[in-house]
Amino acid sequence: xxxxxxxxxxxxxxxxxxxxxxxxxxxxxxxxxxxxxxxxxxxxxxxxxxxxxxxxxxxxxxxxx
Numbered sequence: 001x002x003x004x005x006x007x008x009x010x011x012x013x014x015x016x017x018x019x020x021x022x023x024x025x026x027x028x029x030x031x032x033x034x035x036x037x038x039x040x041x042x043x044x045x046x047x048x049x050x051x052x053x054x055x056x057x058x059x060x061x062x063x064x065x
Contacts, residue, residue, distance in 0.1 A: 003037060003059075004052040013052065016044050020059055023048075035059060 004015045018037030024045060026033055034045040035055075048056070 001058070003035075003046075003055045005046045005050045005055065006052065008050060016046075018044055 001019075002015050002017055003020065004013050006012070007014055016037050016039060018039035021036040021038050021043070024034045024036055032047040032049055034047050035051060037044045037046070051059070
C-alpha cells in the first residue's frame with residue numbers, strides 16, 4: 001500500500017510503500033506521535049502532522065483535526 005506525507009522543508013507530497021506497524025509515543029521537539037512504517041531498508045517514522053488526510057484515514061479510519 002502507498003502512504004503519503006508532506007515534506008517538512010518543501011511542502012511537496014512524498015510516498016512510502018512500507019507496511020504500517022503502529023504509532024510511537026510522543027518524540028522530538030514538539031512531542032508529536034510518529035507513524036512507523038517498515039520498508040525493505042528499515043523503518044520510516046513520520047510525524048502525524050505531516051501525514052496526508054488520506055493516509056490518516058487509511059491508518060486510523062478517521063481524520064485527526
